[in-house]
Amino acid sequence: MRIGRHGFAFDVLTAVAATMGAVAARLAIEHVVGGVAPFVLTFPAVMIATLVGGGRAGTIAAVGCQLLTIQYVFPNWVSPHGGISTDLANMVLSTLALAGTIWATASYRRAAAVMRGRCEQQVHTLSLLNAEMDHRTKNNYQIAAGLLAHQSLSSLDPAVARELDMAAARLETIASVYQDLPAQLDHTRSIDLADHLERVVSLLRAGAAPEYITIRYRADHIQASSDVAVVAGLIVNEWVTNALQHAFGDGPGRISVDVADKADHIRVTVVDDGGAGSRIDEGQGQGQGSKLMTSLAKAIQGEVTIGYHGGTRCTLVIPAGARS
Numbered sequence: 001m002r003i004g005r006h007g008f009a010f011d012v013l014t015a016v017a018a019t020m021g022a023v024a025a026r027l028a029i030e031h032v033v034g035g036v037a038p039f040v041l042t043f044p045a046v047m048i049a050t051l052v053g054g055g056r057a058g059t060i061a062a063v064g065c066q067l068l069t070i071q072y073v074f075p076n077w078v079s080p081h082g083g084i085s086t087d088l089a090n091m092v093l094s095t096l097a098l099a100g101t102i103w104a105t106a107s108y109r110r111a112a113a114v115m116r117g118r119c120e121q122q123v124h125t126l127s128l129l130n131a132e133m134d135h136r137t138k139n140n141y142q143i144a145a146g147l148l149a150h151q152s153l154s155s156l157d158p159a160v161a162r163e164l165d166m167a168a169a170r171l172e173t174i175a176s177v178y179q180d181l182p183a184q185l186d187h188t189r190s191i192d193l194a195d196h197l198e199r200v201v202s203l204l205r206a207g208a209a210p211e212y213i214t215i216r217y218r219a220d221h222i223q224a225s226s227d228v229a230v231v232a233g234l235i236v237n238e239w240v241t242n243a244l245q246h247a248f249g250d251g252p253g254r255i256s257v258d259v260a261d262k263a264d265h266i267r268v269t270v271v272d273d274g275g276a277g278s279r280i281d282e283g284q285g286q287g288q289g290s291k292l293m294t295s296l297a298k299a300i301q302g303e304v305t306i307g308y309h310g311g312t313r314c315t316l317v318i319p320a321g322a323r324s
Contacts, residue, residue, distance in 0.1 A: 011053045011060060012057075014057040015057045015064060018048050018057075019049075019068070022041040022045035022065060026041050029041075042065040042094070043097075043101055045061055046102060047105050050106050050109065054109065058105060058106065062095075062098040066094070066098070141172070142175050145168040145172045148164050148167050152165045152168065166238075169203070169204070169208065169241060170234060173233040173234055190324065191224055191229045192221055193221075193222040193224040193229055193232060194219035194220060196232075197219060197229075197236055197259055198217055204241065208241060209255075212248075212253075213248060213252065215257065216256045216257070218256075218257070219259035222266055224266070228323055231296045231302070232268055235293050235304070235316050238292070238293055239270040239314045240255055243270065243272040247272040247311070248272075253274050254273050256271045256272075257269070258271075263320075264320050266320070268316040270314045271311060271313045272311045272312050274312065290304070293314075301322040302318040305317075
C-alpha cells in the first residue's frame with residue numbers, strides 16, 4: 001500500500017511553516033516569561049511537520065529549529081574550562097531526541113495511511129456487494145410481480161384477478177425504489193422522492209389506466225430515505241389504483257397526484273373527480289384499505305386523511321424530521 005507522497009517544495013513549505021510557528025510562539029512566550037526551556041516548542045513543530053508532510057518535512061523542520069537554537073540559544077561550543085560545553089551536550093541530546101520523534105511520528109503516519117487505505121478498500125467492496133444485493137432484490141421483486149400478473153390472467157374470478165393485479169403493482173412499486181439506491185450509495189443514500197413517485201405513476205398510467213382516464217403528476221424535488229420512498233410509493237399506488245377501479249365507472253375522469261415540499265412537512269395528495277363510487281374503501285371490505293394505508297404511514301411518522309367533496313381527496317403528510 002503506497003501512501004501519498006508530496007513534492008520536495010511542499011515538504012520545505014511545511015517545514016518552514018512549522019518552524020516559523022514555533023519561533024512565533026517562542027517569542028510570544030519570551031515576551032511574557034523569559035528563560036523558559038529552549039526546546040519546549042521544537043518537538044511539537046517537528047511532529048506537526050512530520051504528520052503533515054512526512055519524515056522529510058520533519059527532518060527539514062528539525063534542522064531549521066536546531067540551527068536557530070545554535071544561533072540564538074546555545075552559541076557556546078567550548079567550555080571556558082576546556083572540554084565539551086553544556087550547550088553542545090544539550091544540542092546533541094536534543095538532536096537525537098528529535099530524530100527519535102521523527103521516526104516514531106513518521107511510522108505512525110505510514111501505519112495510519114495503510115489502515116485508512118484498507119478501510120477505504122473495505123468500504124468500496126461493501127458498497128459493490130450492497131449494490132449487487134439491491135440489484136438482485138429488485139429483480140426478485142419484479143419476477144414475483146410478473147408471476148402474480150401472469151396468474152391474474154389465468155384466473156376465472158374477476159375479483160381474484162383484480163387482487164392479484166394489485167399485489168403485482170405493489171411489488172413493482174417496492175422494486176422501483178432499488179433503482180435509486182446504487183446511484184446514492186456513495187453519497188447520502190437518499191432518494192429523489194419526485195422521481196421515484198413519477199415512476200410509480202408512470203407504471204400505473206401505462207399498465208392500469210384506461211385511455212379515457214387522465215393521470216396528472218406534479219412534484220417538488222425532495223430528498224428522502226428509501227423507507228419513506230417505499231411507503232409513499234405504496235400509498236400512492238394504492239390510492240391511484242382504487243380511484244381507477246371505483247371512481248369513474250366507464251366514464252372519463254382525471255386523477256391528480258401532487259407532491260409538495262412544505263416548511264415543516266412533505267405533503268402527498270391524490271385527488272380524483274369521480275362521483276360517489278370513488279370512496280376509497282369500496283370493494284375492500286370493512287375499510288381494510290384505509291387501515292393498511294394508515295399503518296404504513298405511521299411507520300414513517302406520517303398521517304393519512306381522506307375526504308370526499310365531489311370526488312375523493314387522499315392526503316399523506318410526512319413530518320420533515322422523518323424524511324431522512
